[in-house]
Amino acid sequence: MRMGIKTQKVLLLEELIEKAGGCAVVDGGFATQLEKHGASINDPLWSALCLIKNPQLIKKVHLEYLEAGADILVTSSYQATLPGFLSRGLSMEEGERLLQKSVKLALEARDKFWEAIENVPEHRYNRALVAASIGSYGAYLADGSEYSGRYGSDVNLDKLKDFHRRRLQVLVEAGPDLLAFETIPNKLETQACLELLDEEDIQIPSWICFSSVDGEHAASGESFKECLDIINKSNKVNVVGINCTPPHFIENLISKFRELTEKPIVVYPNSGEVWDGRDKRWLPSKCFGDGKFEHYAARWRDLGAKLIGGCCRTTPSTIQAISKTYRDLTGLKTTGRQGRGVKEGEA
Numbered sequence: 001m002r003m004g005i006k007t008q009k010v011l012l013l014e015e016l017i018e019k020a021g022g023c024a025v026v027d028g029g030f031a032t033q034l035e036k037h038g039a040s041i042n043d044p045l046w047s048a049l050c051l052i053k054n055p056q057l058i059k060k061v062h063l064e065y066l067e068a069g070a071d072i073l074v075t076s077s078y079q080a081t082l083p084g085f086l087s088r089g090l091s092m093e094e095g096e097r098l099l100q101k102s103v104k105l106a107l108e109a110r111d112k113f114w115e116a117i118e119n120v121p122e123h124r125y126n127r128a129l130v131a132a133s134i135g136s137y138g139a140y141l142a143d144g145s146e147y148s149g150r151y152g153s154d155v156n157l158d159k160l161k162d163f164h165r166r167r168l169q170v171l172v173e174a175g176p177d178l179l180a181f182e183t184i185p186n187k188l189e190t191q192a193c194l195e196l197l198d199e200e201d202i203q204i205p206s207w208i209c210f211s212s213v214d215g216e217h218a219a220s221g222e223s224f225k226e227c228l229d230i231i232n233k234s235n236k237v238n239v240v241g242i243n244c245t246p247p248h249f250i251e252n253l254i255s256k257f258r259e260l261t262e263k264p265i266v267v268y269p270n271s272g273e274v275w276d277g278r279d280k281r282w283l284p285s286k287c288f289g290d291g292k293f294e295h296y297a298a299r300w301r302d303l304g305a306k307l308i309g310g311c312c313r314t315t316p317s318t319i320q321a322i323s324k325t326y327r328d329l330t331g332l333k334t335t336g337r338q339g340r341g342v343k344e345g346e347a
C-alpha cells in the first residue's frame with residue numbers, strides 16, 4: 001500500500017529529530033538577520049516587506065542559518081498576509097504569488113545548500129526541512145497584540161478562521177514540509193487554527209507555538225491547560241511549544257507542557273528583549289543577561305524538548321552555538337566549519 005503524504009512528512013520530521021541525536025535545531029530570528037543586513041522593515045508588513053523589496057536577501061538569510069547548522073528553516077511568511085498585501089494596493093493574485101514565493105525561497109535555499117554539501121565527505125549537516133510560518137492575527141495587526149492576545153470584542157472564531165484560511169491553503173499548495181503557527185496568544189486563535197487544519201484536511205505536519213509574557217500563561221492570561229486540552233484532541237498538530245518568549249521562562253514552560261501534553265515540544269525563545277508594539281522597537285531585557293543562550297538550550301534539551309532554536313534578536317551565531325552544544329553533548333564529532341549529524345565512529 002502506498003504511504004500517504006501525511007505519513008511521509010511526519011516520518012521526515014521524526015527521522016530528522018532522530019538523526020540530529022534526539023533534538024533538532026530550528027533556525028533563529030529571521031527578521032533580525034534581515035535587519036543585520038540593512039533591511040528596513042519598520043512597516044506594517046514587517047519582514048514580509050522583503051518579499052516585495054528584496055527576495056534575494058531572504059534566500060541569503062536562509063542560507064546563513066543552514067550554514068550555522070539549522071535543521072529546520074522557518075519561511076518569511078510570518079507577517080505576509082493577503083489583507084496586508086491588499087492594503088498595499090497589490091491584487092489577490094500578486095499577494096498569493098508572494099506567499100508562494102516565501103516557501104519557494106526557503107525550498108531553493110535548502111536544495112542549493114544540500115546539493116553543495118551532500119557529497120562532501122564527512123559533512124555533519126542534515127537535509128533541512130522547511131516550515132511555512134503562519135504568524136498570528138496579532139502579527140498582522142502590527143500593534144504588538146501577538147504578545148497580549150487582546151484582539152477586541154469584534155474578533156470571533158469565524159473572523160480568525162476567515163483571516164487564516166486562504167493563506168493556509170496557498171502556503172500548503174506551495175509544498176513546505178510542515179506548518180509553523182507562531183506567537184499564538186490565546187485560546188480562540190488556537191481553536192481557529194485547529195478547526196482550519198481539519199476543515200482544509202491538511203496533510204502535512206504542523207506545530208503550534210504560543211507566546212507568553214509571564215512564563216506561566218499564554219500571552220492572553222489564559223492557562224496553557226485550556227489551550228493544550230483542545231490541541232491534544234487534534235491529530236493534525238504534531239508538535240506544540242513556545243516561541244518569541246524570554247529564555248528565562250522556557251525551563252518552567254517545558255516542564256509545564258510535559259505535564260499537559262504527550263506531543264513533542266518545540267521551543268525557540270527570543271533574546272529576552274521586549275517588543276514595544278507602539279514604537280516598533282526592542283526594549284532591553286529586564287531579567288536575562290548573565291547566562292548564555294546555548295547553555296540554557298542544553299538544559300531545554302535535557303528537559304525533553306525535541307526542537308530548539310531562536311526567535312527574535314537571535315542570529316546565526318546563536319544557532320551555530322546551539323548546534324555545536326548539542327553535537328558535543330551527543331558525542332557528535334566535528335570536521336570542518338560546522339559538524340552535525342554523524343556519531344563518532346559512524347563516519
Ligand SMILES: C[S+](C)CC[C@H](N)C(=O)O
Binds near residue numbers: 046139277
Ligand atoms: C514578532 S514581533 C517583533 C513582529 C512585529 C509586529 N507584529 C509588528 O508589526 O509590530
Ligand SMILES: N[C@@H](CCS)C(=O)O
Binds near residue numbers: 030078183244
Ligand atoms: N519567524 C518570525 C517570528 C517572529 S516572532 C521571524 O523570525 O521573524
Ligand SMILES: [Zn+2]
Binds near residue numbers: 243244270311312
Ligand atoms: Zn520572534
